[in-house]
Amino acid sequence: MTIRERLKDIRQTTSPANVTLIAVSKTQPLAAIREAYAAGQRAFGESRPQALREKAAQLPADIEWHFIGHLQSNKVKLVCGLAHTIHSGDSPALLRTLNDEAQRRQCVQRCLLQVRIAQEPTKFGFMPDHLRQLSAEGFFTTLPHLQIAGLMGMATLTDNTAQIRAEFRTLRQLFAEMKQTAFLDNPAFCERSMGMSGDYTIAIEEGSTMIRIGTLLFTH
Numbered sequence: 001m002t003i004r005e006r007l008k009d010i011r012q013t014t015s016p017a018n019v020t021l022i023a024v025s026k027t028q029p030l031a032a033i034r035e036a037y038a039a040g041q042r043a044f045g046e047s048r049p050q051a052l053r054e055k056a057a058q059l060p061a062d063i064e065w066h067f068i069g070h071l072q073s074n075k076v077k078l079v080c081g082l083a084h085t086i087h088s089g090d091s092p093a094l095l096r097t098l099n100d101e102a103q104r105r106q107c108v109q110r111c112l113l114q115v116r117i118a119q120e121p122t123k124f125g126f127m128p129d130h131l132r133q134l135s136a137e138g139f140f141t142t143l144p145h146l147q148i149a150g151l152m153g154m155a156t157l158t159d160n161t162a163q164i165r166a167e168f169r170t171l172r173q174l175f176a177e178m179k180q181t182a183f184l185d186n187p188a189f190c191e192r193s194m195g196m197s198g199d200y201t202i203a204i205e206e207g208s209t210m211i212r213i214g215t216l217l218f219t220h
């Protein structure tokens with residue numbers, strides 16, 4: 001199947017559910033991105049700051065770039081202002097650095113809070129209780145140059161679909177809770193970025209608003 005055909009297939013699931021499809025192009029050459037672009041795809045996901053900059057410089061300006069990898073504070077300057085949304089806000093220090101960089105650039109950077117929902121110990125992200133504590137302390141009101149637009153999470157890489165579903169449900173419930181507290185009546189706080197090639201249908205059933213698909217779309 002061509003990239004165009006794969007896109008059409010995936011959109012049959014995402015379009016009725018009103019879910020944004022992010023084409024994860026992090027390991028892909030420009031030609032593959034151009035092929036998806038020609039088929040109408042505009043949202044692409046990259047996980048390394050330098051690669052994001054190089055690709056963005058050579059590709060059409062109306063591409064919406066999503067930064068999905070772990071972001072080190074010393075790389076914030078490369079991503080801030082270029083990424084439409086940074087999915088990987090995973091520590092108070094990083095959020096503070098991002099806010100300060102956005103202030104310097106006189107812009108507002110859209111970003112998500114990455115939550116650790118998987119059992120695997122290696123994944124980045126906030127523990128749910130840490131987010132609750134930061135909310136209660138009013139931390140998120142101290143970042144005027146960030147538009148915090150929701151939560152992102154990655155489920156455990158496993159065949160156990162009940163476990164995957166439970167992990168996505170954790171993210172969904174935490175989102176609902178934060179929407180009722182720290183982000184009460186904040187229409188900008190609206191995204192649940194969850195679901196990858198192996199688990200996106202479960203994620204959509206559990207209320208995902210953005211899926212991040214690499215392998216399924218690009219690997220022939």
Ligand SMILES: *Cc1c(COP(=O)(O)O)cnc(C)c1O
Binds near residue numbers: 024
């Ligand atoms: C690589 C990556 C994806 C895409 O994973 P696939 O299994 O190839 O669809 C999604 N999200 C993040 C954060 C990634 O790093």
